[in-house]
Amino acid sequence: MTQTRPENPPRRITRQRSALEALLAELEDFRSAQDLHALLRDRGDGVGLATVYRTLQALVEEGQVDVLRGDDGEASYRSCSPVHHHHLVCRSCRRTVEVADPPLERWAQRIAAEHGFADVHHQLEVYGTCGACAP
Amino acid sequence: MTQTRPENPPRRITRQRSALEALLAELEDFRSAQDLHALLRDRGDGVGLATVYRTLQALVEEGQVDVLRGDDGEASYRSCSPVHHHHLVCRSCRRTVEVADPPLERWAQRIAAEHGFADVHHQLEVYGTCGACAP
DNA sequence: CACCATAATGGGAATCGTTCCCATAACGCA
DNA sequence: TGCGTTATGGGAACGATTCCCATTATGGTG
Numbered sequence: 001m002t003q004t005r006p007e008n009p010p011r012r013i014t015r016q017r018s019a020l021e022a023l024l025a026e027l028e029d030f031r032s033a034q035d036l037h038a039l040l041r042d043r044g045d046g047v048g049l050a051t052v053y054r055t056l057q058a059l060v061e062e063g064q065v066d067v068l069r070g071d072d073g074e075a076s077y078r079s080c081s082p083v084h085h086h087h088l089v090c091r092s093c094r095r096t097v098e099v100a101d102p103p104l105e106r107w108a109q110r111i112a113a114e115h116g117f118a119d120v121h122h123q124l125e126v127y128g129t130c131g132a133c134a135p
Numbered sequence: 136m137t138q139t140r141p142e143n144p145p146r147r148i149t150r151q152r153s154a155l156e157a158l159l160a161e162l163e164d165f166r167s168a169q170d171l172h173a174l175l176r177d178r179g180d181g182v183g184l185a186t187v188y189r190t191l192q193a194l195v196e197e198g199q200v201d202v203l204r205g206d207d208g209e210a211s212y213r214s215c216s217p218v219h220h221h222h223l224v225c226r227s228c229r230r231t232v233e234v235a236d237p238p239l240e241r242w243a244q245r246i247a248a249e250h251g252f253a254d255v256h257h258q259l260e261v262y263g264t265c266g267a268c269a270p
Numbered sequence: 271c272a273c274c275a276t277a278a279t280g281g282g283a284a285t286c287g288t289t290c291c292c293a294t295a296a297c298g299c300a
Numbered sequence: 301t302g303c304g305t306t307a308t309g310g311g312a313a314c315g316a317t318t319c320c321c322a323t324t325a326t327g328g329t330g
Contacts, residue, residue, distance in 0.1 A: 010297095010298090010305085010306075011306090011307095012296080012297050012298075012305090012306060012307065013297080013298095014296070014297075014306095014307060014308080015296090016307080016308070016309095017307085032287085033287080033288080034286095034287075047308085047309090048308060048309035048310070049288090049309080049310085050288090050289075050290085050308075050309055050310075050311095051307075051308055051309065053287095053288065053289075054289090054307080054308085055307095069204040069206075069208060071204075072287095072317095073204060073208040073209075073210065073287080073316080073317085074208075074286090074287065075208065075287085075288090088246060088247055088250055088252055090252065091256075097250050099246050099250075102239060102242045102243075102246075103242070104237060104239065104259075107237045107238075108237075108261050111223060111234050111237075111261065112223055112261060112263045115223055115232050115234075115265070116265060116266035117223055117225065117261075117263030117264060117265050117266070118263055118264050118266075118269060119263055119264045120261060120262070120263040121226075121261070121262045121263065122259065122260070122261045122262070123259065123260050123261075123262065124239075124257065124258065124259045125257070125258050126243050126246065126247060126252075126255060126256070126257045126258075127255070127256045127257070127258065128247045128252030128253055128254055128255040128256065129252060129253050129254045130250070130251060130252050131251030131252070131253075134253060145276085145277075145327090146277085146278095147276095147277060147278065147325080147326050147327075148326080148327095149277095149278060149279080149325070149326075150325090151278080151279070151280095152278085167316085168316080168317080169315090169316075182279085182280090183279060183280035183281070184280080184281085184317090185279075185280060185281075185282095185317090185318075185319085186278075186279055186280065188316095188317065188318075189278085189279085189318095190278095207288095207315095207316095208287080208288085208316080209315085209316065210316085210317090
């Protein structure tokens with residue numbers, strides 16, 4: 001969904017970055033930056049909030065992390081696979097499953113073309129209530 | 136996409152609300168609240184910013200307006216038809232066309248069921264560059 | 271038409287997520 | 301080990317949105 005940028009500006013491996021990547025690797029749901037910042041602090045790997053934001057941004061650009069904007073505008077992050085995919089998100093606990101790309105590409109291209117739009121890109125999220133959260 | 140709430144709390148028709156609805160009816164692209172606020176001011180129908188936000192919120196709840204969150208988290212609004220639909224948005228000028236629901240409902244239901252998710256809902260937006268904005 | 275209970279308004283303060291600034295610390299190649 | 305450069309972090313700055321609340325306007329009603 002996000003393209004890796006062509007040039008590779010030297011990116012250093014710092015304790016902070018490693019800590020954040022490690023944390024993200026363990027989580028399987030979307031978390032806000034503030035959330036991640038707090039989790040790191042609790043775990044002992046304190047990282048400045050500004051750094052959390054910066055690093056998260058970098059990870060998104062690299063395509064290693066997906067962002068999702070909540071209805072309140074707050075961004076949530078989650079590590080993701082490098083291939084094109086979409087998400088099935090539990091609206092209650094935010095647990096997330098990556099799902100394959102549906103046969104939508106062709107449809108989107110056609111619809112867009114019919115209206116004179118080019119360079120098409122789509123964005124799809126599926127929301128539901130997961131088994132564990134069902135009453 | 137948004138359901139009309141069951142009860143109908145008396146909603147008064149004020150000059151401000153009418154002005155905003157009229158403005159929205161003329162526009163066919165997503166605009167930020169601040170944008171709409173400025174447009175109203177320029178046009179002579181000054182409306183307080185807080186009121187613009189409140190009214191916009193009400194219109195969204197009533198299903199008369201769609202919201203879209205930009206990458207920067209800023210919300211954009213646009214009047215919309217009452218039936219289920221999606222959007223084809225120009226990433227340059229934000230001009231928007233409502234497009235029909237693709238044959239996705241069934242796919243979403245199936246995928247969700249496979250993962251134990253219920254009460255499924257999907258959200259899809261298609262981005263592209265419209266004819267007028269193509270280089 | 272005047273009256274009233276109540277919902278709506280608006281200006282400014284308050285929130286809150288996110289970014290900026292910049293002096294200091296850490297990385298990694300030579 | 302040394303050095304040029306990038307990363308860090310704490311606090312200020314920002315910008316969108318919401319809150320507060322005294323004032324005003326709406327829409328029945330008598």
